Amino acid sequence: xxxxxxxxxxxxxxxxxxxxxxxxxxxxxxxxxxxxxxxxxxxxxxxxxxxxxxxxxxxxxxxxxxxxxxxxxxxxxxxxxxxxxxxxxxxxxxxxxxxxxxxxxxxxxxxxxxxxxxxxxxxxxxxxxxxxxxxxxxxxxxxxxxxxxxxxxxxxxxxxxxxxxxxxxxxxxxxxxxxxxxxxxxxxxxxxxxxxxxxxxxxxxxxxxxxxxxxxxxxxxxxxxxxxxxxxxxxxxxxxxxxxxxxxxxxxxxxxxxxxxxxxxxxxxxxxxxxxxxxxxxxxxxxxxxxxxxxxxxxxxxxxxxxxxxxxxxxxxx
Amino acid sequence: xxxxxxxxxxxxxxxxxxxxxxxxxxxxxxxxxxxxxxxxxxxxxxxxxxxxxxxxxxxxxxxxxxxxxxxxxxxxxxxxxxxxxxxxxxxxxxxxxxxxxxxxxxxxxxxxxxxxxxxxxxxxxxxxxxxxxxxxxxxxxxxxxxxxxxxxxxxxxxxxxxxxxxxxxxxxx
Numbered sequence: 001x002x003x004x005x006x007x008x009x010x011x012x013x014x015x016x017x018x019x020x021x022x023x024x025x026x027x028x029x030x031x032x033x034x035x036x037x038x039x040x041x042x043x044x045x046x047x048x049x050x051x052x053x054x055x056x057x058x059x060x061x062x063x064x065x066x067x068x069x070x071x072x073x074x075x076x077x078x079x080x081x082x083x084x085x086x087x088x089x090x091x092x093x094x095x096x097x098x099x100x101x102x103x104x105x106x107x108x109x110x111x112x113x114x115x116x117x118x119x120x121x122x123x124x125x126x127x128x129x130x131x132x133x134x135x136x137x138x139x140x141x142x143x144x145x146x147x148x149x150x151x152x153x154x155x156x157x158x159x160x161x162x163x164x165x166x167x168x169x170x171x172x173x174x175x176x177x178x179x180x181x182x183x184x185x186x187x188x189x190x191x192x193x194x195x196x197x198x199x200x201x202x203x204x205x206x207x208x209x210x211x212x213x214x215x216x217x218x219x220x221x222x223x224x225x226x227x228x229x230x231x232x233x234x235x236x237x238x239x240x241x242x243x244x245x246x247x248x249x250x251x252x253x254x255x256x257x258x259x260x261x262x263x264x265x266x267x268x269x270x271x272x273x274x275x276x277x278x279x280x281x282x283x284x285x286x287x288x289x290x291x292x293x294x295x296x297x298x299x300x301x302x303x304x305x306x307x308x309x310x311x312x313x314x315x316x317x318x
Numbered sequence: 319x320x321x322x323x324x325x326x327x328x329x330x331x332x333x334x335x336x337x338x339x340x341x342x343x344x345x346x347x348x349x350x351x352x353x354x355x356x357x358x359x360x361x362x363x364x365x366x367x368x369x370x371x372x373x374x375x376x377x378x379x380x381x382x383x384x385x386x387x388x389x390x391x392x393x394x395x396x397x398x399x400x401x402x403x404x405x406x407x408x409x410x411x412x413x414x415x416x417x418x419x420x421x422x423x424x425x426x427x428x429x430x431x432x433x434x435x436x437x438x439x440x441x442x443x444x445x446x447x448x449x450x451x452x453x454x455x456x457x458x459x460x461x462x463x464x465x466x467x468x469x470x471x472x473x474x475x476x477x478x479x480x481x482x483x484x485x486x487x488x489x490x491x
Contacts (some may be wrong), residue, residue: 005383006349035352037456100455102348280451300460317451 008048008097008173009037015159016092019072021150023121024087025060028069028096035066040104041129042193042219045069046268046276047082048097050089055082056274058125058195058219058317059101060156062132069098072153074121075102093126097265099300102275106131107138110190114141117204119196121152124226125219126195130160140255142164146196148172179203188209195219220273220291232309239263239318242256254304254314263318265304272306279303280317285310325422338424338487340410340437343397345370349380350456353413361439363478366390367418380452389473392417393436395426398468406464414457417447417470424487427473433476437485440477447472 015027032034039045044058057071075087104125114133116126126143131307133141135253143165149172151157160166169177183192183204192215194204201218208216229251237246237254248257255277258265273291278301288308290303302315344353348371359367366373372382372389381389394417402408412420419436431444449465 004378006378009350010348010378030351032347034347035354037350037352041334 008099011036011096012095013092013096013099014068016090017084019155021121021152022227023152024075025073025153025156026071026073026086026090028071028098029067033067036069037100038066039063039069039101040106041132042125043101043104043128044125044219044274045071045101046099046274047071047086048099049082049085049092050094050096051081051085053080053082053085054276055080055086056268056276058128059104059293060074060094060124060127060153062128064132064135064137067203069101072121072124072127074152075112083257090309099172103219105191107132107136108191110189111191111215112139113187114139115183115190115192115193116141116143117146117179117194117240118143119146119200120148122195122197122200122219123152124195124315127153127156129193130165134165135239140169144169144177146171146200147178175224180207183207186215191217193217217309232308233312235311236313238283238313238315240315241318248309254309258304258318268303269307270305275303277304282315282317284314287315322335323467327479336423336425336489337381338421339396340419340481340483341422342420342483343481343483344413344416344418344420344443346416348378353416355413358480358482359418360480361436361475363392363475364390365475365478386444386472387474389437390475391419391473392447392470393419393421393424393426393473394447394470395424395468396420396422396464396469401468402461402464406461408459408461408464410459410461411455414453414459415465415470416456417454419481421487427468429471431453435486435488435490437481437487438477438479439475439481440490441473442476443471443473445472446470 011028013026014029017025019025039059039061044056045232046054046056048054056199059069060071060072061068073083073086073240076083118126125146130143133139144167146169149170151168157166192208194201232251234250235248246257246261248254266276273292275292280300281302287308288298288302289306293301331415343356343359345367346353347369361367371379394415399410402410435441447470449462449469454462
């Protein structure tokens with residue numbers, strides 16, 4: 001019998017590949033090579049690292065490749081510690097807990113063409129999508145990859161570059177490309193998506209502000225800074241399953257209040273973009289503030305790291 | 319008044335004339351992993367299914383921290399999958415409900431506390447399964463509410479053996 005509940009998918013590191021530019025590709029698999037929980041193209045997982053950190057990474061392989069999770073990790077010497085832990089402390093044979101995959105793009109029947117804009121290592125979520133679309137031939141796509149000079153994961157992108165499906169823009173040679181020209185006009189059968197540095201995503205958001213929301217997709221690696229609401233009021237969380245009430249002070253996050261109350265919540269980005277802390281709500285008026293839940297999902301779920309309450313009492317499925 | 323409405327053994331639905339059939343068999347070695355279909359599974363008396371996550375002594379299931387004798391093998395009605403589509407418009411496959419055995423023609427809800435034959439194996443039902451949010455998390459489908467009161471049956475294995483797709487399910491009177 002396990003002493004504690006199993007909360008993650010057990011994976012073993014079966015391969016580590018140097019992929020240039022300070023990037024390593026890690027392949028994770030079930031200990032018996034059983035099929036892993038399925039995912040959508042471009043989905044991400046949280047890894048529960050040996051040092052206790054929980055970090056989110058995009059899956060690079062495609063959904064049909066269902067016995068592996070492949071992630072590309074660039075070592076960020078000044079980052080928050082996740083990439084250093086993976087690069088420096090994790091070897092082949094190491095056991096890592098993973099969350100169920102989240103997010104990604106569900107290929108839609110009515111979309112005939114995808115335009116992906118990636119900055120540097122931001123190419124990773126689109127690799128999965130590109131491979132999926134290349135195999136299924138479900139829709140046309142172009143991936144614009146903007147790099148300073150060196151192409152990340154070059155060995156894995158080569159054939160798609162040769163086919164013209166990936167267009168590399170080197171800013172060291174030709175300056176920054178005109179994003180507006182790459183995004184193009186809003187077409188009824190076109191979907192655009194972007195992943196890269198914050199400034200690039202900001203530009204992309206401005207360019208696509210008039211597009212229907214369902215045809216624009218943004219993948220963020222870094223959570224935007226938290227919004228401080230000067231008019232925030234205290235409220236009470238009522239937890240139906242544990243029969244507990246938790247008081248949230250004015251300006252305090254729901255997550256902090258729950259953790260103070262001894263409630264164990266999985267977290268990762270703490271900025272409303274990764275989805276790790278998704279919790280069901282039953283009654284009340286949540287203020288969402290996250291960047292990933294759809295309107296339909298918001299009728300049932302919220303992200304406790306950024307959500308607030310517009311009523312004195314909010315009932316959660318905890 | 320309960321005396322007048324409680325079924326006597328001879329009159330209960332579980333003992334009226336019926337036979338059912340095993341339609342699908344599924345197992346998974348660890349929590350969260352997709353259930354894999356099998357043509358046969360091996361039931362071990364007092365333990366569980368060989369290779370499954372709830373086999374006693376090798377537990378790696380989502381609920382393994384809460385030991386339960388009746389989790390050795392779990393059953394589900396094919397009719398519930400049909401009802402989910404008919405009543406709630408939800409397509410749920412037999413690999414998605416995460417019970418081991420999908421049967422057809424077996425009134426599972428009547429079997430709590432009773433014994434029945436699953437192929438050559440003898441089971442005793444301990445309690446009704448209940449739906450859980452875990453299944454919603456894995457499937458991404460809102461099936462918690464529609465599965466209340468029809469989420470299958472938990473059983474312990476009194477006599478082990480091999481169960482095959484197509485095996486007969488019958489009462490052990």
